[in-house]
Amino acid sequence: MDDGALAGTRVLVVGGPREAAEGLRAQLSAAGSPSVDLVPVLDLVAVQAAAAQPEVVIALSGTPADAVRMQLDPLGLDAGPPVVSVDELADARGSLDEAGVRRLTLRLEHRAMRRRLGELEAIVASQALSAFRDTEAVRVDSLRRLALAAEYRDDNSPEHTQRVASLAARMARHITRDDRLVWLVRNAAPLHDLGKIAIPDSILLKPGKLADEEFEVVKTHAVLGARVLADGNSEVLGVAERIARSHHERWDGTGYPDGLQGEAIPLEARLVHVADVFDVLVHERPYKEAWTVEDAAGEIRGGTGTQFDPGVVAAFDALGAGSWTIG
């Protein structure tokens, strides 16, 4: 027998009779195992107390290995030491020969390998998670920069896009418990007017009312913005694309660019539509004075079911005046 095959391996032997247990202990010691505990009967307390440290448990004939396994690892979490029946190891005379010791060490190696594999999988999973977070952080940062670029070309104050995103997210929070959706709206909504980058200053910054053909040019900002954001290969860009395209759709189907109606309009865009109109009304524009908060809220309520989603208006109302103008 290879004297050192079990060097350093702590073993627990469970079951009887006593002579068989002692005999096995002697053979295991001969194979190099420095410590062999004996538990004469299958007793939960004794097994668990003795099994605090063993790397392998050997169940003697008459003691079912499955029963020992159940005691050590009742939830089947593969948490305890491996339990091997002596019948799998010993020869016909009940003696642990070299082949038996080899089978035992193979079990231990297999076990150690699985543990290392589990550790490796945990490392890979945590790296993948942090890579995902990094990627998402980079995406959100890019979106922020893109929104900033859009703000420089907008007819609004730079804070407009952030206020709209903030109000839309607060209404989303009121409508849904979906934290992810709220987060997506908060981060995607600042890009709703991205397409205005392509609209000439002469139209965008024109004081007073636009001519019909000028308004047609302004309307293209929805499709242009969506085109810039298309195929972004990320959830937040997908939401930004839907918001950019559909934030001027009306609940009754008379909006632009697609004339979508009711729930066919993405929820994210319905939220931004209300927030956008409200914010525009309460702030001064090249072509209009600022409205009072009460008048603007009245305009929003007046558009329920025609311009705006009644559910979103209800959320707007439920938030109350104190929450409408927070930046």
Ligand SMILES: [Fe+2]
């Ligand atoms: Fe817009």
Ligand SMILES: [Fe+2]
């Ligand atoms: Fe806007």
